[in-house]
Amino acid sequence: MTAPIETARPYSRAWLLSEEPASRHQAQLGRAYVIWRRFSGNRLAIAGLVIIVALILIAAMAPLIAPHSPVIGDLAGARLRPPLTEGYVLGTDGQGRDILSRLIVGSRITLAVVALVAIIAAPVGLIVGTVSGYAGGWVDAVLMRVTDIFLAFPKLVLALAFVAALGPGIENAIIAIALTSWPPYARIARAETMTFRRSDFIAAVKLMGASPVRIVLKHVMPLCLSSLIVRVTLDMAGIILTAAGLGFLGLGAQPPMPEWGAMIADGRRFILDQWWVAAMPGFAILIVSLGFNLLGDGLRDALDPKEGGQ
Amino acid sequence: MKGTETTSVRAGYRRARGIMVSVARFLVVLVTTFLGLLAVTFFIGRVVPIDPVLAIVGDRAPSSVVERIREEMGFNLPLWQQFLIYLKQAVTGDFGISVLTTHPVIEDIGRAFPATLELATVGTLIGAGIGIPFGVIAAVWRDSIVDQIVRIIGLFGYSVPIFWLGLLSLLVFYAQLKWAAYPGRLDIAYEYTFVPITGLYLVDAAWTGQWSIFWDAWRHILLPGALLGYFSLAYISRMTRSFMLNELNQEYIIAARAKGLSEARIIWFHALRNAAVPLVTVVALSYAGLLEGSVLTETVFSWPGLGLYITNSLQNADMNAVLGGTIVIGAVFIGINLFSDLLYKTLDPRTRN
Amino acid sequence: MKRLRLLMTCATVAFMSVLAPQAYAATPTDTLVEAFAIDDIISLDPQEAFELSTAEVTGNTYSLLVRLNVDDPSKLELDLAESWTVSDDGLTYTFKLKPDLKFASGNPITADDFVFSIERLVKLDKSPAFLFNQFGLNGDNVTDMVKAIDPLTISFTVDKPYASSFVLNVMSSAPASVVDKALVTEHALAVTPSDTYKWDTDFGNEWLKTNSAGSGPFNVITWKANEAVVLERNDNYYGEAPALKRVIYRHMKESAGQRLALENGDVDIARNLSPSDLDAVASKSDLAITARPKGTVYYISLNQKNPNLAKPEVIQAMKYLVDYDAIGATLIKGIGTIHQSFLPIGQLGAIEDNPYMLDVAKAKELLASAGLADGFSVTMDVRNTQPVTGIAENFQQTAAEAGITIEIIPGDGKQTLTKYRARQHDIYIGQWGSDYWDPNSNAETFVSNPDNADDASSKTLAWRNAWDPGAMTEETKAALLEMDADKRAAMYVELQKKSQEISPFVMIYQQTENGAYSTKVKGFKLGPSFDTNLLAPISKD
16 A cells, blocks of 8 residues: 655645646745745845835825925925934935925836836837847847847937927936936847747747747747846836936926935035035935845846846 | 868858858848937937027027028928938037037037046046955955955945045045135136147146146046046956956866965966956946946046036037937947947857857 | 066056155246136137126226226226217217227237227127117118217217116127127128128138237137136236236136145136135135125016916015025025125116015915915926025025926926927026116016017016016116116116016125235226226235
8 A cells, every 4th residue: 555645735835845746826936935935045135125115115105195285395494404304214305395295206207117118118119129039030130139229339428319309307317217227138038038048948838839929928928027027126216316417407306396306406506515416315315225235136136036146 | 081171162152151150230220220229219309399590699689580490490391301401410520519609519519528538547546546456355355354354345336426426535535635626627727728639637747848737637536536436446346346256166276276376476467367357347347437427426526528528518409419419428338338339249258159 | 477567567556656856837827727627618709709708808908998897897997998978868978989909910900900890799689689689770770870980989879878887888888899890701701691690701700719919918828628718918908007017817627626626736726616616715824815796686487477487476575585694604605695686786776675574474375375285296407516505405495395396307408498498397497687788777677577478579587488578678778868876776776666566586696706816916996897806906925
């Protein structure tokens, strides 16, 4: 008599880590669990996650937690107060507005910029890359030429010129940044696609009669996702910095919107005696960018431990 | 035997043709990319909602004067005609007259570009000079406290807004500590008596033996150069670390150790030399990145380079200057990028296909 | 590790060089360095340029027939002219020149030079030409109207009997600078006449853009756009020789940068300090500040093409929605004074009443009586410079309290100007500097609009806001021809009072120009206009 086969309880740790998953569902969850374990072992990555989650929460609850109005200031009474004055934890700016409240409400803008750029640029890059990698031939050549042209451009200078042409404003800044951000994603997607293009399971699906569109959509794209997500997350810090740079040059969000880069530009003339007006928004940008970088690093290490020489 | 002779000749032909094809391909890439840049800049230049004529005649001009100038400058021709003229001019280096300085744009760029070049060079020297050793140390003593410090420095370099750090460093090093010199390339006393040759003040001053001017120029370039250097350092040290880790995992390292070579020799003479190949491309890319990053730095430090020139011209609707500057930065950027791409492809056997 | 050690040594040496005692070169006592925002200069040709910074340069490098008295601008001084008379019918002015005066080049100053200067002003037909066009001069009649009777006598004919104070004030403005005819003609370029330009020479315009050909106490040595203007003493100057040998205007856009340079001794004078930097400088013992009200007024204007803004109650309400007191005490402290009339104080007939103050309740009442109790939305074009941006943001807040939602559209100077000149704005915040020290300059633009159509040729500020001032247009013209000074002043007082009531201009403040300087500098004074900021009397210890 053979001993009864031990079946693990569904969704338990053993079930997730099982070497022979019984269903696709179990395999996917199992893989996600493994990634999560790797991720959570990395303390810096967790720190990054905490920062980003905090950012999202703050942005969501901004109007509730901001102690003062971000746009109405007390010009006559409370102008340029230093941090830790009564009622103004981080001080006030040149219009008598509370800096902490502006930072809190400004987090919405930061999040919006990052999210919108990612939503615009990543799918565009993904589509261009996968189509290019899968189709090959002259389609590949043309698309890659276009991608290379955009890739070879100096991003900030081009975003600058775009925004100057379209007019200053946060929407135009987002478009300009997105226009210069998609090429790396296309490159990555194409590289991944080309690795898989000749593999067996794609051949199998082809034999089953799947159309190229279906192949690309259902089979190739999901494989590119993990590298793409890592790259997008890592890029987010750069996107924030570019948006802040545009705001600093006066080409991004317009007053009285409390965009962090514009706040630094605003505080620049007070830098000598009231340094906090320019310093505080910079710290906010620093922390958020750091968070995205740590998160991205952690995701990359978790999703593909071979990368980065770890 | 007869067969092999023919085969080797044919192989020779194939290889020659292969090389010509890659060169041709490279040129095609270069030309189309550059054309794309020109098209984009032209588009930008014509879509701008600033009236460039106003910049020439000023606020108070009566409308008859405005119309007359508009006609004289050719702004009333159809768009495609303007583009063809634009192409021809760009290729011959004629970017038009700067509305602001009344000099040809190419002349202004000729004056401003060396300043940016000098700054980016100093930045890259600092970045590579410090970044490579740091990266090596971090790789060798992986996960040690040194490694952590290097990674944190790098991480901050990726996360901090360069213009903000520039402002704060001006505040601390110039205003409070008075260590650094004020924004500009030279002290005012020297500024209008010094005659530049190449436009690279450090080189010019050293070449003509004017050492007091050399030190003055050095003191002025130090802060913005160090700032750019920090960003370069963050990138280079990270990549160096990554490449070195790759190398140190290879089998030949174990073989070398078994042979009894000293650790220092192994690291610096063997591993680093092999990592140097991709590292060179990284340094080139970093250099290109600094050329671009100088736009914000020059604004903070009033450094009269190409970045400041472009932002100033933007704010004055001097589109000739903006486009000329963008094309020059763009062309250099493209050139360095494609070149480093080419280098990487030729030197790395894995991507040769 | 050897390499590392080498690297560390190099780095240490590099940074040590910074810590070495400051052996930087201080500017010598015969050189003055001014930190000044000079990025508005587009040309140094006095008959082409019309920008404020250029006016300062030409004011020190050229001479005029008559000049404003720096301390009392209602008086005129004779510069190149020895005397002047006007005919009984008020149409012909005769100027006698002082004999034996020379240009910087050594050429003698004669009547021909003045005639040439006015001729090229009118024929080049650039921005400042209108100053003399308004006397009825144009390219075809200029050589008949302005003549040299003999080498030292000029005859100048105008088309109407204007107030002589008006004519002379225009004569004292920068575009009437006398250029060296011989020197300029040497550098003139031949031009093929076209439909738009009838003459066959450029009158030396190309050359004069970057050089000077005058007789003032200084000469222009270099102009590097957006960087610096360098002036050197004119040793052939006919008046008292200036103490300074060299003057460098160094372009610095940032107030903080200027202040640091001033405090560190890198510059001697800083001209564009912001209120907070002025405050900080005032407390330093080795620095001082001099101030002077300038003929520039700042205003918010309401485009009458917008139906909401065209309602008289709304216009009134807007004037009650500016927090004049707070703005005066903070945003413009030291760089301006609240002034609610379109004539700057110091000009003939200027009134000093400030009838409006912040009153949100009253504004709400007015809006309600116009049927706009719930407020309305509107845009505002703002140049992104201070203090204009700060004032706009503050106005946005106070207007919101009355239910008016203002969306600020920032732009750079040229961008907002393009829109403004095309009448495509809703609300505009801007400034106007008098072209010459006479009330007509501002009256003509604020309360006069001969033709309100879109294609009108005369684009006054009233026109830009699509406002028809009604009878005031004619009254402005009449005031121009009034010979009696007191009667003339009274007419302008009338115009200002009416304008305060009904015009769509919310006048806010008059600019005060500042110069912060090291106490080593002596004799530094600011004049009423930019071309009267004189360098000649300045010296350094």
